[in-house]
Amino acid sequence: MNRPLHLIAALVLCSTALQAGQADDDQEELPDTPNSAPGFTPPAESELPDGPFGEMVRYGRDLFVNTQQLRGRFVGNGLNCVNCHIDAGRRADSAPLWAAYTMYPAYRSKNDRVNTLTDRIQGCFRYSMNGAPPPSGSRELSALLSYHYWLARGAPVGVALAGRGYPKLDTPPSAPDIGRGRQVFEAQCAFCHGDDGQGRKAEGAYAFPPLWGRDSYNWGAGMHRINTAAAFIHANMPLGRPESLSVQQAWDVATFINSRERPQDPRHEGDLQETDAAYHAHQCHYGDELDGQLLGSRAHPNPLQ
Numbered sequence: 411m412n413r414p415l416h417l418i419a420a421l422v423l424c425s426t427a428l429q430a431g432q433a434d435d436d437q438e439e440l441p442d443t444p445n446s447a448p449g450f451t452p453p454a455e456s457e458l459p460d461g462p463f464g465e466m467v468r469y470g471r472d473l474f475v476n477t478q479q480l481r482g483r484f485v486g487n488g489l490n491c492v493n494c495h496i497d498a499g500r501r502a503d504s505a506p507l508w509a510a511y512t513m514y515p516a517y518r519s520k521n522d523r524v525n526t527l528t529d530r531i532q533g534c535f536r537y538s539m540n541g542a543p544p545p546s547g548s549r550e551l552s553a554l555l556s557y558h559y560w561l562a563r564g565a566p567v568g569v570a571l572a573g574r575g576y577p578k579l580d581t582p583p584s585a586p587d588i589g590r591g592r593q594v595f596e597a598q599c600a601f602c603h604g605d606d607g608q609g610r611k612a613e614g615a616y617a618f619p620p621l622w623g624r625d626s627y628n629w630g631a632g633m634h635r636i637n638t639a640a641a642f643i644h645a646n647m648p649l650g651r652p653e654s655l656s657v658q659q660a661w662d663v664a665t666f667i668n669s670r671e672r673p674q675d676p677r678h679e680g681d682l683q684e685t686d687a688a689y690h691a692h693q694c695h696y697g698d699e700l701d702g703q704l705l706g707s708r709a710h711p712n713p714l715q
């Protein structure tokens with residue numbers, strides 16, 4: 411959008427009417443959960459049942475924590491689902507799967523259609539995993555659905571549960587700043603995610619996931635929104651020290667990591683300004699000018715498209 415980078419972010423309202431028929435979109439924000447929402451504890455791993463259903467749940471869990479086994483087929487980057495849904499999708503305030511399961515299907519005025527849980531899972535494959543979603547009815551999708559279902563066992567259907575999504579973060583005292591964010595990154599994140607943000611590998615697999623670049627989430631993923639990343643980071647990062655960053659630091663570092671190139675938005679058809687106008691009128695840097703380059707103009711291609 412060519413806005414000066416240091417001014418934007420916090421003030422730009424996410425008001426784009428996402429176009430009708432725009433399928434499997436994972437970048438929508440979730441509705442706020444009421445303060446009175448009941449809590450929920452998912453069943454313990456030791457309660458996993460035996461038999462064919464138990465096997466399917468186990469396979470779903472395995473795909474969720476090691477999604478890289480689907481790389482090249484359904485996954486186009488270096489991430490696993492668990493990287494953003496911490497503790498195998500159990501952790502409250504980390505978009506836990508038990509809180510998601512009971513809230514679909516749901517009508518969203520933003521894209522003017524009823525979204526199913528399958529749509530949401532496929533959206534995370536398309537954007538967060540920079541991939542091509544497994545078809546509805548495939549063994550992979552059935553396994554993932556089974557795992558979501560099992561974690562939600564005993565939860566009330568259609569009732570928003572405390573801990574759903576990422577907790578909404580206050581607006582920062584001053585506008586988020588990329589330069590300050592870089593300092594937070596260097597002091598608090600590079601140790602694990604690498605000096606270049608490209609993650610760290612052990613035995614060929616990422617032990618710490620990349621925050622930008624070819625192997626990270628793409629320009630259409632929910633996490634590329636500065637507000638969503640700030641909320642996730644404040645509640646979950648640095649890993650093991652949640653809520654240790656100030657609100658300002660969380661926004662600053664979120665604006666920094668989301669001002670680096672990453673894989674292209676899969677809805678992009680060649681004209682950056684068109685893609686920006688159609689899908690990016692929210693708090694993000696897509697299409698912004700940084701160091702003489704438009705962000706998105708050097709995005710990495712999707713290897714599965």
Ligand code: HEC
Binds near residue numbers: 493595621639648655
């Ligand atoms: C102690 C190591 C550690 C530190 C420090 C740390 N992270 Fe992480 N981070 C992780 C791990 C491990 C994951 C994946 C979690 C999982 O799979 O359970 C992760 C996941 C993430 C993700 C989602 C996945 C991705 O690659 O995009 C983001 C975003 C993130 N971290 C940002 C940050 C930021 C920003 C900081 C600094 C404020 C930070 N992290 C500090 C270890 C760390």
Ligand code: HEC
Binds near residue numbers: 511
């Ligand atoms: C790069 C981070 C990231 C990765 C990797 C990721 N997701 Fe997500 N996921 C998100 C974000 C962001 C949201 C929206 C949460 C919000 O807006 O509060 C989300 C939402 C969801 C939801 C809906 C949650 C709800 O309460 O409605 C489900 C279900 C889901 N993801 C499943 C998956 C699955 C399955 C995978 C792996 C195939 C996956 N995610 C990989 C970031 C990620």
